[in-house]
Structures are given as C-alpha cells and as structure tokens.
Amino acid sequence: xxxxxxxxxxxxxxxxxxxxxxxxxxxxxxxxxxxxxxxxxxxxxxxxxxxxxxxxxxxxxxxxxxxxxxxxxxxxxxxxxxxxxxxxxxxxxxxxxxxxxxxxxxxxxxxxxxxxxxxxxxxxxxxxxxxxxxxxxxxxxxxxxxxxxxxxxxxxxxxxxxxxxxxxxxxxxxxxxx
Amino acid sequence: xxxxxxxxxxxxxxxxxxxxxxxxxxxxxxxxxxxxxxxxxxxxxxxxxxxxxxxxxxxxxxxxxxxxxxxxxxxxxxxxxxxxxxxxxxxxxxxxxxxxxxxxxxxxxxxxxxxxxxxxxxxxxxxxxxxxxxxxxxxxxxxxxxxxxxxxxxxxxxxxxxxxxxxxxxxxxxxxxxxxxxxxxxxxxxxxxxxxxxxxxxxxxxxxxxxxxxxxxxxxxxxxxxxxxxxxxxx
Numbered sequence: 001x002x003x004x005x006x007x008x009x010x011x012x013x014x015x016x017x018x019x020x021x022x023x024x025x026x027x028x029x030x031x032x033x034x035x036x037x038x039x040x041x042x043x044x045x046x047x048x049x050x051x052x053x054x055x056x057x058x059x060x061x062x063x064x065x066x067x068x069x070x071x072x073x074x075x076x077x078x079x080x081x082x083x084x085x086x087x088x089x090x091x092x093x094x095x096x097x098x099x100x101x102x103x104x105x106x107x108x109x110x111x112x113x114x115x116x117x118x119x120x121x122x123x124x125x126x127x128x129x130x131x132x133x134x135x136x137x138x139x140x141x142x143x144x145x146x147x148x149x150x151x152x153x154x155x156x157x158x159x160x161x162x163x164x165x166x167x168x169x170x171x172x173x174x175x176x177x178x
Numbered sequence: 179x180x181x182x183x184x185x186x187x188x189x190x191x192x193x194x195x196x197x198x199x200x201x202x203x204x205x206x207x208x209x210x211x212x213x214x215x216x217x218x219x220x221x222x223x224x225x226x227x228x229x230x231x232x233x234x235x236x237x238x239x240x241x242x243x244x245x246x247x248x249x250x251x252x253x254x255x256x257x258x259x260x261x262x263x264x265x266x267x268x269x270x271x272x273x274x275x276x277x278x279x280x281x282x283x284x285x286x287x288x289x290x291x292x293x294x295x296x297x298x299x300x301x302x303x304x305x306x307x308x309x310x311x312x313x314x315x316x317x318x319x320x321x322x323x324x325x326x327x328x329x330x331x332x333x334x335x336x337x338x339x340x341x342x343x344x345x346x347x348x349x350x351x352x353x354x355x356x357x358x359x360x361x362x363x364x365x366x367x368x369x370x371x372x373x374x375x376x377x378x379x380x381x382x383x384x385x386x387x388x389x390x391x392x393x394x395x396x397x398x399x400x401x402x403x404x405x406x407x408x409x410x411x412x413x
Binding site: 122126 | 186209329
C-alpha cells in the first residue's frame, strides 16, 4: 500500500487536452505523460480495492478501467488524479453493490450471493458482513483512511462511519472470540 | 475496540487483496472506453438535435414552452408536499419510469429512461450527503442551490436540498450539465392519488405496505422486497 508519490510520476506535468483517435498508437502519442504513469502505478491497487469492495475481480477490473476513462476525460480539471480515481472507483463499487442487491431481490427472490467459505473464521466473517460495514472496514483498515475520508468517499456522516466500524469489529470479535 | 483486532482485520484484508489475481494492465482498454464515451455523447447530441428539430416542426415548443426541456433549471418547483416515500414522476416527452426502490424509510430511488438516456433520482435524509462531492461545482437546480459531483461526462450527478430531503440525481449520457439540470425541472412531486395513477393496479399499495422491508418495482418484473441482509419475497 505504498504507491509511488505522484510528484515522482510527473503527474500533471504533461497535462494537455487529450485527444483520442482510432489508432491506438496515435492515441498513446497524444496521451498526457502523467496519465499512463499514474495508470501503471495505481491500476493494480485500484483493482484490488475494488475487488475487495465488490468481491468480484472481473467487475472490479471493469470499474477501474471505467474510472480511468473518466479521469482521462477530466485530466485537465483534476487536481489530484490518484484521489479522483479512488473516489470514482469507490462510487462505482457502491453503485454496483446497490444494484446487485436490488437485482438479487428481483431475480432470486431469496438471498444475496454467498461467498465460498474459506475455512478461515475471520475471512469468512468479513465476507459475511453487510456491504456497508464491510466497505467501511476495507477503507478504514485496508486503505488506512481516517474516518473523515471514509465518510466522504461513502457519502456518510463521520459519526455513522465510527458506528459502522464499531459494529463491524464487534461482529468480527463475536465470531473469532465466541 | 482492541488494536489487536484491528491489526488482524488489516492483515486479513491484505492477505485477501494479495490473493486477487489482477490481469495485465491495459491502457488501450481505457482509450477504447474514452472513444466509446465520446461516440455516445455524439449520439446523444444528435438525438437531442433531431428531437428539437422535430418538436419545432410540430410547433410543440411554441405551444408548450412552459414545459420544454430547454426552459431552464432556475424555476421553483410547484409546492406539492413531498411524502414518505417520495412520490414523483418525470413529466417530459418520451420519458417513463423503469424502476422504483424504497430501500428503507430513509432512502427512496427512482430511475427514468427515454430509451437513450437515464435519470436516477434518490431521496436521502436532509444534509446526509454534504461534503462528499468530487470537484464540486455550485449550480442552481429546481430553483435551489445544488452541488454537482464530477463523474466524467457524459454522466452527471447533482445533490440539492428540497422539501426536507436531500435529493440526488444521476444520469447519462447528456451533452452537457445544462441539459441534465434542465431535465430535472420536469421532475414533478405528486400527491398519493396522482402517484398511484401513474402505476399499474396494486403496485402502489404493495410498495406502501412493504417500505419497512425494502421494496422495488420494475415495470416488466413487478414488485419484490428485500431485507437488510437477505432478499425475500413480499409476502
């Protein structure tokens, strides 16, 4: 979880209005320098974050590609591209979870998709947490974000984040220390 | 809560993240998406332009300028009280509702479409979404102060407060933010009788009877209910 500092990537230094042509070579040649560097540096971490949030690697990759496409189009207007991508990734994961919940209600009429048990109590308990509690714990303890940042990303009040962290940890404690 | 448990959670999440098999990076895939988004925007512009020409030809805009999509987005909405759950419709040519979800008493969501574009309107407790915008821009929406969230054109999202709720609108593809905001002028708050009349028989009653469970309605699939943890049929 130690990405290359953006200053070392030269992010923003090549900022220019991006133009995409049908030719990939032409597209690459007109791409802002910092964009590809940022993409190479952050793609893997963003997919892992999204996969933890939505629990599906393929969907996570889709979300991350889409987030970088959004960044590419806004390159000239974004001050901190890495933070922007993370925000878009989390927003889209949140949307995906909400829609998945609704779709499950409509198509299955029963239960959400269960994650395959791993046999590890803590892993399984984490996977079984309600999506919002799990998302908060992932951002708090995997991304190491302070509560205020988690609140901004998930569009929650800071107090709600604290409460969700507490409830999530309490549930996990009950499972691993019965 | 002990630091030890937090450390164990941190380690478990890192272990799981390490196990995720990430395929090779694909910058060309990003560029392809950008091209696709730009093509969609061009299509949306063409559709809007065609519709505008057709409407002008028919003289519709002249006769109904008060309800035109281009009427602007600074007008105050009519004062029909917003109920719980929120009861609204999108009163614009070619648009229809394709989803209603009342997740719980604090959150209701509508989705509308005209076949090309989508508009999702959600209702949250007042001020529950403050300070969460990315690259926020202040705008006027439905006569109120609103804040847009940068989702990357042609997708647009805006939050504003109206009638004791925070409203969130989110949709794509739109040619620009003005087209998106202007459409929101056509969201009309309904009284219960008018709202029920917009839905097939029995749907409104089922929605209202199950808001404590969470309930959703799609025109082609009917009504379903879901709890906070598990989905369940309404009855």
